[in-house]
Amino acid sequence: MRDLSALLKNCGEAYFSPDLFRRNLNQFLQTSRTVTFIIQKNKGEIRDYENWYSVNVLKPWAADEIMTWAKDARNVVEKEGDLEMHSTLSPSVIYSHFSEEDFVITVNRPMLLRADVSMIAKMVKTLLPPGIADAAVLCIRRRWVANTLPKHELIWALTYIYASLYRVCNDLSRHLGGGMDPSVPNPTHLDPDMNDVSRTRYIKLGKPHVHSMASHVIRRDEDFVPPARLLSLRNELQRQSKPTNIEETVELIARMAEANFLEYGNHVPMTFLYNDQWDIIDNLTTSFADQSDKFLYARYVASRASYLRAFAVVSVGEAWIRDLKSGPDQPIRNMKIIGERLTVVGAAIDESSKSIEWNIVRPDDKGAPTLERIGQATEQQTPFFIQPIVEAMQNARLPKS
Template sequence: MHPWERRLRDLSQLLKNCGDAYFSPDQFRQNTNQFLQTSRTVTFIIQKNKKEIPDYEGWYQSHVVAPWSADAAMKWAKDARNVVEKEGDLDMASALHVDLITSHDASQDVTISTTKSELLKSNIEKLVRHVLTVLPVASRDAAVLKIRRRWVANSFPSVELVHAMTYVYSRLYEVCRDLAIHLGGELDKSIPDPASLDPISNDVSRTRHIKLGQPGMGKMKFITMNADPNFKALPELQEIKDELEDSGGPTNLREAVELTAKMAKATFNQFGNHVPMLFLFDEKWKQIDFMSTAFADQADKFLFWRNAADRANYLRAFGFVWVGEFWIRNLKDRAGVSFRQLPIVGERLHVIGGDAKDEQCAVTWNIRRTTQDAKPFLEEVKEGEAYSDDGKYFFMFPMVAAMKAARKAGA
């Protein structure tokens, strides 16, 4: 392992420590200060060992200096480290927040904030009762109260502190990964991927949710599972894999969607269903992340897509492809009726992709059955008919906005 890789691994542990100490202000302060100091030493060590790196000046300019020059988060991390070393502790603030979620769009949330934890705790039941009295009955079924603790640096108040540090770690991970490739190898596998340090999976913000249609406190969890080493792909899927390897992979959104659609169709034909899958890609259309989920209700969908948008942002994703089954419901006479109570008039499987340039592409099938007990089969829908009635997939909006924000931050 190269010395800069060891330091990056140290940094991943400090990031985890920040999450573990989120409700212990003094420990959180100590770990945050140490993270910021250590983060800067990763590139210092690379610089110190530049004699080992072929074409060091050109590589460092194109992989560190140029991409970081206008990156607000990386500039903040550099300045914050200087504050910690020369002036003392990073100036931080903490608060407890309550958000009422009723859609995919965070801008539509109703936010109530307080810095007094005892006030928040003593009024949760009262708050729920109040929300139920003012929220339309049809909206209660999918509405969620999101309760969270939030730390921010006063020098970077627009971004939650651990999210900002995860972003910093992600950028340093990219540098070390690309340097390993430049040296003809690969990054040491003991170094955690940024997605494994996701703030939601580590519960660092201590986020809790109350579904108004299903009382009780809950939290989101993200679990990483290893692939089954004994798994053997279907012959058709193996052919698609071989095609992918021969072609070098997709080079644009349409190719990514069409390739995923081939895999989705083969999978559905074999098993009669398809679990939800989300793929994230970088600007060269190389896969950088993968997620799956199981939705219990509409509220779960709101929460999943917001978390996915956060991941797309700090991983600096450029595009995504989503595979999933969905119901088509009759929206007539919707007033006063929750969405899940509307009559189902169809069932579909779709593969839809989008990117930071607002491009969209979709392949959609109707799911048909000859009888109620027969194995389902797919009937492709023309692309122009694949969208919802108003031509929009609302769940895409947070993802696209997050990818655009990442591009803007690093422009």
């Protein structure tokens, strides 16, 4: 797995060198197959091997489009030579949380390569209502695609393969009573968006400059001592049973969110991804500069949720409540703020969902803000801003024809 992680990193570094990218891709596919070969070779040392292998490898991968492609592509590389693939460089416009609403625009290559920001932004603004255009983003991305896997960008597909094998090895380690070797990188540390592999660039139409997206790993501060309020809550929650559904999970996170807000007077945006055993498999935080950032962040989390094959998502954060009466001609940032809320929202791949909200009350004397809980009912519909994440989780688990 360490070798495979190095090859995945090499593929990213060679993304703009076609011949080198091809060689690293071929080697990655060949090496990926050796992971299961080694497991099979040592099956005599694995307790209840036949059942474990069926549950963790055969059944999950049987209808998995990408893992099936990986096996077939390796055979092509070994017996026939290189895979047929091609790259594209195209601009698309993002103006919502949903990728299916994006649209591609026609821009000549010299303009694209010059990154003539003001000219491109001016052209795109004519295609959308003013209020929507203000938060829209022009995305310029290069994509390598294999002819036999046309719906998926190749680096993302390789990350998915690595994450699938990592999950198998981690499950095997726990099955044998051990743990995953920490020298093997977690898939999220090799995330192609995190490492800017494709050098995707974004032009916010409301602020026409070229932007890129970056993320960083934040290590836990081992010397941190929680305040008494949080320490008491942690000890209480540790005595409780682990949640087994989205309602229980949202209730648990809500208790933590409320305690954190009352302790510090605010709550940074946080997102938690869960597996089907209700273990946290990923957690992220961010800082939004504007509405555009919210569109991009939702897509980024959806990408991670997909290759991690997450089962559920919970989002925590503060939100302004705005007066929408002015309609689509008014940028959302200029709409009147009529309230503030702290929200905890969760949803699972079966589209069960739950939200808990509080009004944030700020005293006139500038004292510490307080919370008034206003919602506890199970939602009938998944909230729109996490729907793309739920759809990504569903697509990663549904059989592909």
